[in-house]
Structure formats: C-alpha cells, structure tokens
Amino acid sequence: MHRRIIAPGVLAAASLLLAIPASAASYSPGAPGIGDPYYPYYGNGGYDVSHYDLRLRYQPKTDELQGTATILAKTTQDLSSFDLDFLLDVSEVRVNGAKAAFTHSQQHELVITPKTPLAKGTPVTVVVRYSGVPSTKSAYGFNTWHRTPDGAVAADEPEAAWWWFPSNDHPSDKATYDVSVAVPDGTQAISNGTLQSTASQRGWTRYSWRQNKPQATYLSTLAIGKFDITTSTSEGGVPVVNAYSKDLGDNDGAARASVERTGEIVDWLSDYFGPYPFSSAGGYVPNTTTGYALETQSRVYYSPKQFAKGSNVSVVVHELAHQWYGDDVSLKKWKDIWLNEGFATYAQWLWSEHEGEGTTQELADYVYASHPADDPFWTVEPGDPGADKQFDDAVYDRGALAIQALRKEVGDDAFFAILKGWPKEHAYGNASVADFQRYAEKVSGKPLAALFGTWLFQPSKPAASAGRAASLVKAGTAVAQPKSWKKIEAAHGGHSDGAAR
Numbered sequence: 001m002h003r004r005i006i007a008p009g010v011l012a013a014a015s016l017l018l019a020i021p022a023s024a025a026s027y028s029p030g031a032p033g034i035g036d037p038y039y040p041y042y043g044n045g046g047y048d049v050s051h052y053d054l055r056l057r058y059q060p061k062t063d064e065l066q067g068t069a070t071i072l073a074k075t076t077q078d079l080s081s082f083d084l085d086f087l088l089d090v091s092e093v094r095v096n097g098a099k100a101a102f103t104h105s106q107q108h109e110l111v112i113t114p115k116t117p118l119a120k121g122t123p124v125t126v127v128v129r130y131s132g133v134p135s136t137k138s139a140y141g142f143n144t145w146h147r148t149p150d151g152a153v154a155a156d157e158p159e160a161a162w163w164w165f166p167s168n169d170h171p172s173d174k175a176t177y178d179v180s181v182a183v184p185d186g187t188q189a190i191s192n193g194t195l196q197s198t199a200s201q202r203g204w205t206r207y208s209w210r211q212n213k214p215q216a217t218y219l220s221t222l223a224i225g226k227f228d229i230t231t232s233t234s235e236g237g238v239p240v241v242n243a244y245s246k247d248l249g250d251n252d253g254a255a256r257a258s259v260e261r262t263g264e265i266v267d268w269l270s271d272y273f274g275p276y277p278f279s280s281a282g283g284y285v286p287n288t289t290t291g292y293a294l295e296t297q298s299r300v301y302y303s304p305k306q307f308a309k310g311s312n313v314s315v316v317v318h319e320l321a322h323q324w325y326g327d328d329v330s331l332k333k334w335k336d337i338w339l340n341e342g343f344a345t346y347a348q349w350l351w352s353e354h355e356g357e358g359t360t361q362e363l364a365d366y367v368y369a370s371h372p373a374d375d376p377f378w379t380v381e382p383g384d385p386g387a388d389k390q391f392d393d394a395v396y397d398r399g400a401l402a403i404q405a406l407r408k409e410v411g412d413d414a415f416f417a418i419l420k421g422w423p424k425e426h427a428y429g430n431a432s433v434a435d436f437q438r439y440a441e442k443v444s445g446k447p448l449a450a451l452f453g454t455w456l457f458q459p460s461k462p463a464a465s466a467g468r469a470a471s472l473v474k475a476g477t478a479v480a481q482p483k484s485w486k487k488i489e490a491a492h493g494g495h496s497d498g499a500a501r
Contacts (some may be wrong), residue, residue, distance in 0.1 A: 027117040030082035032109055034170040038334040038387035041106060042159065043170025044083040047073045047124065051175050054165050057182040057204075058189070058224050060151040063133045069165050071126040072175075078120050081113040085159075086166035087139060088132035095126055107139040108162050134163040146288045149247060151187060151225035153286050155294050155301035158334060158390075161217040171330045172430050174214035182206040183224055190223040190243050192299050194280050211297065213278055214428045216330050221296035223284050234263030234281070236270060241282040241299070248287055254307035255285045258316050265313070265320050268354070269347065273321070274420045277328040277427065281320070293491065295322030295344070306490065314348050314484060315491040321347030329426040336432045337390050338382040338456060341492065342399025343419075348488045349400055358482025364404040367397045368472050369479040373461040383433045383456030396492040402455035405466065409451050410444035418443050 030046025033039070053070040065088065085108050093102045095114035102112045110128075118124060134145035134152070144156035145163040154164045161167045178196075181189035182204045193211035200206075211220075227243040234240060240263045244255060259282075266281045283300035285307075293315050294301040300319040306312055325347075326340035349360045358366075371377040380394035382402060389395070407415040418440050425439055437452050454462045464472040 027078040027080040029111075030077065030079050032083050032106070032111075034168070034172060036170060036172075036333050038390065039158065039170075041109065042085065043173060044085065044109075044168050046077050046079045046082045047075050047168070049073045049168050049173050049175040051177070052165065052167065052220075053178045055180045056164070056222075058152070060184065060187055060224060063135050063147060063152060064131070065134055065164060066131045067129075067165065069126075069128045069130070071124075071128070071166070073124045073126065073168075075118045075120055075122045075124060079114075079118040081111060082118075084110045084112065084126075084128070084166040085162050085169035086110040086128070086130070087137040087162045088130045088134065088164075090128060090130045090166075092129040093127065096124060110166055128166045130166070137163060146286075146290060148225050148245065148287050150245070150287070151183075151223070153224075153288055153301065154220075154222040155296055157218050157294055159218060161220060164222055165220075167217045169217045171216035171218065171334075172332055174216050174330060174428070174430070176213065177211040177215055177220060178208065179211075179220075179222065180206055180208040181222065181224065186226065187224060188227050188229070188243070190221075190227065190229075190284055190299065192219070192221060192297050193278070194239070195241070211278075213297075213328075215297045215327070219295065219297040219327055219330075221294075221299060221301055223286050223301075225286055227284065227286075230260065232263055234267050236263075236267040236276070238263060238266050238276050239280045240266070241280055243282075243284040245285060245287040245304075248285060248304055251285075251304040251307045254309075254311045255302065255304065257311040258307060258313050259283045259285060259302060261313055261316060262320065265317055265351075266323075268351075269317070269320055269324070272347070272350065272416065272419050273324040274423050277324060277423065281323070283316070283319070293319050295319045295326055295340075297327045298323070309490075312487050312490065314351060314487040317351040318344045318348050318488075318491040324423040328423050328428060330430050332430045332432040332435075334387070334390060335384045337385065337395055338399045338402075338433055339431065339436060341391070341396050342382060342403055345396045345400040345488065345492060346403045348484070348491060349404075352482060352484035352488065355484065357484035360404055360407075362479075362482050363485070363488075364401050365472060366479050366482055366485065367401050368464070371461070375461075378461040379459045381457045381459055383452065391492075393489075393492070398455070402452075405451060405455050405462075406440065406448070409448065410440065410446055414444040414446075 033041040034043025051072040056067040093100045098115040144160045146153040179191040189207040191209035196208045278298040291305045321344040325343035352358045382399040
C-alpha cells in the first residue's frame with residue numbers, strides 16, 4: 001500500500017553505519033514496519049516498548065504542542081538504527097543519554113541512529129524533544145488530530161499517535177503510560193487511566209494521568225478543552241470519570257443520559273466477561289464534528305453525533321465491551337479485527353435482550369434474512385476482511401452472527417465460559433482469531449474449524465443449517481426489525497466512518 005522512499009537523510013544515516021567498527025558488523029537497522037500485512041509501515045521492528053512518559057504543553061488558541069517523550073524499551077535484535085512513528089518537528093533525540101542522529105523518512109517515520117549500536121536485549125531509554133502544530137500535519141492524505149472550538153482531541157483508529165507522540169504504533173507492542181499535559185488555566189486535559197495530580201503555576205495548569213496496564217498506541221487518547229467532569233464509583237467498585245464539553249448544545253442531555261450509565265454497564269458486562277480489567281472507567285464527549293465513537297482504553301471517546309437523535313446506551317455498551325475485547329486482549333494483527341468488533345457488537349445484542357428490545361436469536365435472524373445470497377455483504381470475510389474492509393458492516397454484523405452460531409454449536413454453558421475465560425486467558429496481551437478458535441475448542445471440547453471457516457472465512461452466504469439453529473430463516477422470508485436495531489447499527493456505522501476518514 002505504501003512505498004518505501006529513500007530520502008537524502010536516510011543516505012546520510014547509511015553513511016554513518018560505515019563508521020561502525022568491524023565488531024559491530026552484525027548490527028542492522030530495525031525494520032520500518034512491524035510486519036502487519038494490512039499496514040506495512042505501521043509499527044517498527046527491532047525493539048519492544050514497556051513505557052511511555054509524555055510531558056506536554058498545549059496552547060489551544062494556536063494548536064501548538066510542545067513535548068518531551070521518554071520511551072523505555074528493550075532491543076530484540078542487534079540494532080544500528082531504529083524507527084519511531086511520528087509527524088511533528090523534532091529538535092533533539094537522545095538514546096541512553098547520548099545525542100543521536102535522526103532524520104524523517106517516508107510519510108511518518110522518524111529514523112534514529114544512536115551514537116553506539118545497541119546489542120540485542122539492551123534496555124534503552126529514548127528521549128525525543130519535539131514541537132509543532134498537529135492540525136497542519138498529514139500522512140497518506142489524512143489527519144487524525146481533531147480540533148474543537150476550545151482545544152483538540154486525539155482519537156482515531158487504526159492510527160492517532162503520530163500527531164502527538166512518537167511511538168511504535170501497532171497494537172502488538174503495548175505499554176504503560178504517564179501523560180502529563182500543561183494547558184492554560186480554565187482549560188482541562190483528559191487522558192487514559194487515573195488522574196494522579198493537578199498543579200497550577202503562572203497561568204498554566206498541569207494534569208498528570210497514568211495508565212498502569214498495557215495499552216495499545218491507538219487506544220491512547222488526549223482531550224483538551226473546557227469540560228464538565230463527573231466522578232462516581234460503580235456498584236461493583238469501579239471508579240468512573242466522565243467529561244462533557246460545555247458547548248454540546250442540544251446534544252448535552254442525551255449524551256449525559258447515556259454516558260452516565262457507564263458504571264451500571266461496566267458491572268453488567270462484568271457478569272459476562274469477568275472483572276473489569278482497568279483502574280478506572282469512563283468516557284468523554286468533546287464538541288467534535290466526527291461521527292464515530294472509539295474504545296480508547298478506560299476513557300471512551302464519543303462524538304456528539306452519537307446522541308443527536310436522543311440517548312444511545314447501546315453505543316456505550318459497544319465501546320465498554322471493547323475494554324475486555326480489544327483493549328485488555330488486543331489483536332495480534334489488524335486482520336484479527338473480528339475479535340474486537342464482532343464481540344462488541346454481540347454485547348449490544350445481549351443488551352438488547354436484557355432491555356426487551358430483541359433477543360440475540362431475533363437479531364441473528366434479522367441479519368441473516370436482511371442480506372440475500374448475492375449481497376456483497378457475504379463476500380467480506382470477518383476473520384480476514386482486508387484493510388479496505390476492516391470496518392465494513394459485515395465485520396460487525398456477520399461477525400456477531402458468527403458468535404451466535406458458536407453459541408448454538410457449543411451450548412450456553414460452554415459459550416458463556418468462553419466469553420468470560422478468554423479475557424483472563426490473554427489478559428493484557430494480544431491474540432489472533434486462530435488463538436480464539438483453539439481456546440473455544442479447548443473449553444467446549446468440540447472441533448470448530450468447520451464452523452469458523454463457514455462463518456468467518458467463507459466469501460458467500462452460509463446455509464441456514466450451518467447456524468445449528470432452526471430459527472435461522474429460509475431465503476426470502478421476511479423478518480421483523482428488532483426495536484434495538486437502528487441504535488446497534490449507529491454504533492458501528494459511525495465508528496467505521498471515522499476509521500475510513
């Protein structure tokens with residue numbers, strides 16, 4: 001999808017390698033991509049990050065961002081140089097205390113050549129000093145930094161970090177975070193995890209947030225503006241922090257009526273998925289023009305448009321379900337997106353049944369009947385949809401239909417044991433669709449290759465009998481639309497619009 005462009009700076013870096021002693025001849029540059037076939041140059045090879053410490057200063061009036069990122073990592077090969085994914089202007093890089101050479105390559109690569117090559121297994125501290133106006137930067141024709149009337153928001157998928165901090169931008173390299181942001185007095189800065197402290201000095205207030213559990217880069221968020229912040233604790237003991245822009249207008253009431261139910265929904269989902277995996281929960285609704293929501297870890301991003309037609313608890317269920325399926329257990333590669341979106345959509349189906357607005361089987365029947373055999377919907381394979389179809393309706397709806405088929409195949413006892421056991425099995429790690437199939441087979445004691453092949457990888461409409469459910473309707477049979485359907489669709493429809501930019 002993207003071509004590697006050799007810039008003059010890269011040639012200069014290559015000439016530096018000629019000066020490396022013969023004893024270091026085995027040292028080589030880290031790969032400019034982590035190896036994901038959907039996004040060849042996302043992430044980087046040669047190292048693994050354990051922690052990001054981001055100390056930032058942001059001026060909302062001008063959109064100017066200044067930052068110092070301290071990245072703790074360990075090398076996974078003998079490295080002569082390595083890349084970070086980043087777009088802003090860099091003034092200095094240090095590796096283990098020594099100044100390092102650096103240059104920009106391609107559209108979003110920061111190539112760093114340390115003063116001394118790094119042996120495999122070496123702990124590395126990388127310090128990057130930078131500044132810039134994020135809204136003026138673009139890569140591959142898009143920008144994911146969202147300006148608001150009183151600030152800005154970083155929240156997008158599959159990439160958002162490049163516009164505000166240098167990173168190894170792929171879900172397979174998760175890390176903990178400290179995010180400290182200074183903003184003018186009267187403005188607030190919101191990020192993931194828990195607020196550790198606030199401090200005011202000379203007209204600026206610094207907000208320091210900590211995410212103490214591993215987090216994928218695209219799940220890191222930053223929101224700067226003027227918010228009304230509410231705090232509470234769920235009945236199950238989970239601290240909840242929500243925030244609403246003070247200029248949401250007519251959407252304010254519906255947004256609060258939805259997002260303020262976060263604690264209730266976290267506790268409800270815990271009955272299905274196990275204990276909530278993070279130190280806090282919550283969400284924020286900034287005054288943006290985007291149309292999607294995003295499961296930013298422990299602090300969900302919601303667009304005001306999600307509430308333009310009234311309250312929408314279903315989208316809150318979807319994004320909170322991701323805290324287990326997508327955030328706690330993250331995908332290994334982007335082709336494994338079904339593990340995120342299929343299960344978050346199925347959580348909405350469970351909520352629909354809970355609310356008496358349509359059972360999971362009624363929703364499955366409706367999805368199956370709504371798409372005739374020649375509908376392109378069935379040509380999308382949720383288990384590997386391709387980069388262009390990664391957020392297609394089929395990944396959500398056919399993906400949830402596959403989960404209902406699994407439930408019918410293994411029975412409720414095994415099915416709900418799988419739902420709850422999976423986040424525990426791969427807690428704070430990464431997993432693939434193949435990993436999930438093996439786990440489901442282990443728990444259920446049944447071979448499931450045929451079922452997974454039919455529902456996730458067959459580019460045509462499965463026969464009704466493949467669902468092991470007599471209620472899956474025959475072709476041409478009309479099925480009433482469940483009451484919950486439009487809100488379920490709104491949750492993932494807006495999400496996919498955002499991801500597709």
